[in-house]
Amino acid sequence: MTDRFKPLSGTIGPLFAQLEQRVAAHAELTERIRSALAGPEKDHVVSASCQDDTLVVLADSAAWCPQIRYAQAQLLELLNGSGENKVTKLKVRVGRRPQGLSQA
Template sequence: MTPNHPAQPAEERPHPHRVSDLIPRKTLAAYLARIESHRRLLETIRHLLPPPLAARCRDCVAASDTLVVYAESAAWASQLRFYLPRIINELAQDGHGRFRHGKVRTLPLTLAAPHVPAPRPNLHRPRPTTIAALDAAARASEGEIGAALARLCDTLRRLPR
């Protein structure tokens, strides 16, 4: 026993509360049933997808007549959109027929992580002969292409050696 922490009788010590003490059992049972239903729906959706795409299917939300499926990135979401009508039809056949509409959204793996830009590569000026060739092409070209090539030459000349 230290002077800063006097002994407390066991009944007076603070103790963590159990979830069942904070939420009525019926309410807790209803929430657990909804969680299990959600887990089964997500598992069914993943089962209907090819393995690489199923691994990138992050979550789903079932709201009245709309099913929202979340993919890990925009690239995977575009592939998932292709399968969405089939998923809705299969769910209807399996007894989940309440969905008439489907949406696909992205849900990245790390929402809270700050975005760190990729390091820029070391840019070096191309050989003078390359810049001269581009400059000649800029003078020989007319309109927007000639102007774009001229801007490119100016940018390349400003790069470090």
């Protein structure tokens, strides 16, 4: 008789490991973007991610989106200079910080 029930850790464990790696990469990219910005706009970056050839940066207010957009050349140079995936565009959108989390 075969065992119909398999341990949950055997099937979901690798998925959690992949998710953890993606979250760590996302957080590291966000910190790199913040450190590349020189002015007060760096405190208003909620997160950053790459989607295909586009860098997507979330700001906590629409007022900071143009300030971040002005640094487009600097941000794209930072990412392309590090040898990562080729990024050619920047999109800045408004996003919210999760409730209960303060910025680091």
